[in-house]
Amino acid sequence: MSPAESAHFPRWHFFNQTTGVMSWLTTLDHKRIALMYFGAVVSALILGGLLALGIRLELFNPEPSLVDAQTYNRLFTLHGMVMVFLFMVPAIPAVFGNFFLPMMLGAKDVAFPRLNLASFYIYVTGALFTLWAIVHGGVDTGWTFYVPYSTTSVVAVAPVMLGIFIVGLSSILTGLNFIVTTHTLRAPGLNWGRLPLFVWNLYGTSIISVLATPVIGIVALLVAAEIIFGFGLFDPARGGDPVLFQHLFWFYSHPVVYVMVLPAMGVVSEVFATFCRRQIFGYKMLAVATLGIALVGFFVWGHHLFVAGQSTFDAGIFGVLSMLVGVFTAIKVFNWVMTLYKGAVDFTVPFALACFFLYFLIFGGMTGIALAVISLDVHWHDTYYVVAHFHFVMVGSVMMAFLAAVHYWFPKMFGRMYSERVALSAVAFIFIGFNLTFVPQFLLGNMGMPRRYHQYLPMFQSLNVASTMGAFILGLGMFLSLFALLWALKWGAVAGDNPFHSRGYEWNTASPPVQHNFHTPQVIVDGPHNYEGPPAAQPTAKVAHGVE
Amino acid sequence: MNHAHAQHHGLGFFFGILLSLLALTGLTYVTARVWSNYVPDVLHVPLALTIALVKAGLVAWFFMHLNAHAPVNRAYFVLALCFVALMMTLIVGDAMTRLPTAEPNFPGYQEVRGAP
Amino acid sequence: MASNEAAAVELTAHADHFVDAAHERRAAQFGMWLFLANEILLFGPLFTAFALYRYLYRDTFAYLSAVHLDWKLGTVNTVVLLVSSFTVVVAGWAARCRRSIWVGHALIATIVLAGGFLVVKYFEYTHKFHEGLLPGKYFTLDLAHDVALHMESLREMGLNPAQMRIGPGASMFFALYFLITGLHGLHVVIGMGVLGWMAVRAYRGEFAVRNDTPVELSGLYWHLVDLIWIFVYPTLYLL
């Protein structure tokens, strides 16, 4: 879709209403904080992605080639920690949640702007500290830092634990802020039945952030205390129970999968609604399923412990409960597909990405259901099958949704339009590369190739070569996408207020928005994405707003 | 507004709550230590936990004005407690149903047993 | 009456994105409760670990709790914290009545009580250091000898050491003791800092002209410290 010819770039917007470096570093504007987060998480993504390419390059050959075993272990640890804690967890909520939650609520800002800024700085501090600690300490525990290895390893794991605690604090504060904002700052007329689905999904995410993150915080501190003071809490020699660590670790780390996936689902709901020109089929069920996933996500952590010595009783309970997540996810998938059915589809980059999301979610989700079957898990546990499964869910679907969010909201955030053709080809590279990377890994895992190994049997080489080639195609697509967007920042066509003719509430303002989001106070008279009849509310006053 | 309700209670009322908290503290001590022989073994933990929950409820409901705060504040407080209960149930339940460790001769136990 | 008008302006002051001061206050209360819910989940794993190891090493835990933790000190601290919770309520009450000086007095009383709590804790800790009752690899108590020493008092308590499986998990008990009371103690110290800052503001007379939300929120935090202790007391000292 080409932006309107007559569109002109607004004179005043949140980029230029105040200027100077300090106006950014001390800003309380949620949009600016979101953009600072954007820079931070994209840096993390690039770092994590380059590490992944390094890992794949090493696995090109069955024998050690580029790096030694120890370095390899450090590489995948750094890759995992950067991607999980520094990219995936904050990616969509902290960037697009921060930017669009208040706008979707018709609010001027989040409930606690100072806390919002603080949580950004806590994130940056924690991220830099964690990176320093991993690199300096040469930590090679993997992102899961399982005991007893992490507590007996000679490398300095304790500082990393502190770093994770700090990063966790940041996501707790963001989640807290979002929940309060959603409860207290909705515009008049915006009742819970009219909330955009992105807001519902952010809400579910925030519940998990607030109630699960402290658990990983205390687990990280316990591991640190174990290393420093030798408490023996997880040490069988002193009567400790290592399985307790895994219980507590996954009490957080399973729900955190939904911290990543729920916002992705929210993005996709917005994208489908906009480009199918209708509200999502079964809006209420989708909202309920969102909270259902957030809640049930807390009941299933034990499926990571099937072969860890957990009792068969617990394993049975967790195995059955894990299937429940599939029920809620299936509800969502059916609703999206029903939205597509007979929808007036407008095939754009974000729409393509949302469809890819659906594909990866179904594929990744179904393999997850298979893994929740205890007998199958015994075979697949700690093989590349698991690696492929969670990369399908986290990288496949979440990354697609992240990119969909970038391409969907880019014109709103920056007021300019990227080249559809370049963006679409980048996305095609990403899709093909991703499949080529991880489909072979399913096969490898099923053949018995264990994860996290530096070397492998020569019989696995052809599939590993395919995977490595896929990773480079994926990387190429990512960089192409990045350049397309960077180019658009400066030279892209002026997008106009609503290039996609979306009826989401966040489009009811100029692109880029003004400092307090809307020219006029918002009053909501209808649900979002109601495409019947004439548009309900468009920006009324287009007067240039000066500095306040 | 929402604290108008809380203001119905004077300081005397809150002092009464304090006295009941102290009384409950006494009760939990007495049932656990002084009358412990009259309390069946299996009831020791549930009883102490119940008293603690009642005390916590008094503190939350009156001292922390949960009675006057928005219902959603209550909901999150209860949700947090539920999640702790969930964590405890499934983790301790795991140990209870894991046969080797539920046995009295857990590793390391034998050496010490003969000692006293 | 200019000062009264100024006071009225201060009382209704609120951030731009809220409708009025009451709206902002509701948001702040809710935010604080979410933070407290998060704190509950921070302590949850420690209590879970305690429950797990108490289940696995029931007799050892019962023995150590009865013989090596002083229930008197634990009870004194419980009473101290409960009373301090009450004084915080007094502070909140005074703040609602805009008696800023009384807010200060009540908060000072709270801080003094909190200090008392920490002094008692200090004596408990040094006593434990002395006896070698440290967690993990620093645990130096000779249990067999220790049980023999305490035969008499055990019988008085109605415990029969011959039937008890005392031994494994002994260092675990103190690991959890120090972790739980340590993290709680850290919260006490932070709480004292927050309340101290509130006391300074109160003595400046701020709460005579400004709304009492800060006092209420820091009070909530202090109550949570008390709330956690309410569970620490029976789990560590009595069961």
Ligand SMILES: [Cu+2]
């Ligand atoms: Cu999981």
